[in-house]
Amino acid sequence: MATIQKQRTKLLSNLRLSSESNPSCRSNQEVADQISKTLISSGCNSLQPTSSLLSNLDSEAAHLVLSNPALKTRTCVDFFNFLNRSQTFASYKHDLRAYLTLICRLFKDRRFAAAKNILISAVLNEHLNCRVSIVASLVESCCTESWMHGKLLDMLFRVYAESNKCEEALETFDYMKSIGLNIDERSCTFCLLALKRSDQVDSALGFFLRMLKSDVKISVFSLTIVVDALCKRGDITRAKELIEEMGRRGVEPNVVTYNSLIDAYLKRGDFQQVNEILNLMVRKGVVPNVRTYTFLIDGFSSSGKIHEAERVFKEMKSTGVEADIYVYTSLIGGHCRVGNIRKAFQLFDELTERGLSPTAHTYGSLISGLCKVGQMNAAMTLINDMQSKGIDLNEVIFNTLMDGYCKQKMMDEALKLQVLMEKKGLVVDVFTYNTMASGLCKSNRSNEAKTLLLSMTERGVSPNTVTCTTLIDIYCKEGDMVEARRVFRDMEKMGVEYSTVTYNALIDGYSKKENMKDANKLRDEMEERGFMPDVYTYTSLIHGHSVQGKVEEALKLFNEMPERGLQRNVVTYAAMISGLSKAGRSDEAFRLYDEMIEAGLKPDDSVYSSLVGSLHTAGS
């Protein structure tokens, strides 16, 4: 041991002496030889960042060392990393050739994982010019064996894709194609995924078609990535066309592909199409899996169709598919949404007994359910429970709790949570602001809500559809239709999307001002833009027409609702009954009263006073 140490010291001093004696005259080859000698005899550890020999190092000398066949690859990697770590020589930094020289050595030794890591660090290094043409020509000159050439380009293709450098990945694909290389489908899937990740759906589809044209052997994997990207954008028709087209080419969809379609139709609320896909799966012999059931249960749950969700859950169990934590969480969420807290907790016990571990999402669903019914103490107990299990609180849980307190008009508690949230380093996001604003509105503090929403941008949080809709709603309730319209116009300028609720807020504003002309105009506009009027739209319009004594208009809308699959609620009936009563059509008003009782709705005071009033009107 002592001898090695002695040797090392001697070598080092030699290195220093010889280089210091006449540094400028040393050729790159001499520098490289000296470094190589040191590396061979005593390894990388003997090198000092301050060694003056190293200060003579340039790109050419480094290349000579890294490609020296007398050195082991391992030693070259150490030397490479040593130089990377040593920030002291500002004059030398690895260039792209150094990276590729080393990568080629690793390739020769079939150490592909190590090669890939270095390639990734090159691609991510901002100081290197990793343009495809430059890398490709270097690959050309560094690869001594022909098999390496194609494999290295393939790796480059994947690395670009995985680093989200889609443009470069596509360029690499084109280059590989142009020199006649066969391209592996699996590498292409990385590129498709990268495009999908960055929401470049059209490019993903375009690339897929290029794969087809380039005779890449395509499997259901690539198809499914594109189908899912299209589905998530709501382009289900195009997705189905693609599936059919690929079917003609012999690529059949599998359960994953169908799941994407089912999820998309569920999100759209198109249960008929969901059934058609399920039937198609049966015909094709494709068996639903646990994810299919999760999509179904979640889809039904979020539309409040809890009985359907339960039916699917039972069916899943009967087919022998084991429920996992996702299934339970979705179903718990469904029960919580309709206020069925008891059933939700039963399921929670069931999953625990079955050895499944609840996640933050599971707790989130339960906490949200408790907050909805105002059981804030129980919600806080659950918070303690989850923390004792080592599950961290996240932004969503905080926002949920804050909303719970807001709904109870306990704004101080909500505010305390916001402070705690920030103290914990969690991000106060657009949900937090919208929730707080909604709470302030409920507590009749809409001026503060306005100020809060208008200050969001300065605090670095971008307003979204809900923010703008809330603002519009505040102005409408104040009767300030000019300001409400201004926000509505600004949304388009800011690129914030409208929603049915946005239109509802404005329509309600105009209806309350008895400006039915503008209210009707907006209703037409929303349908033209593809936003379906819902029970709120209809109720606002019915109310507006009724107040103006235009009962026939109101009745027309009222009768239209079931045709469009819309369930009337207490407020809808109240508005219609009030309209009929005022017009002295007492019999019809009472008939509707019976109807709403039959539908299981509980009339409120306004319904009774309308009905009583109708007797007077009719009597006079």
Add this chain to the structure above:
DNA sequence: TTAGGGTTAG
């Protein structure tokens, strides 16, 4: 050594 999932605001 490639594809699909669950919680929040109007």
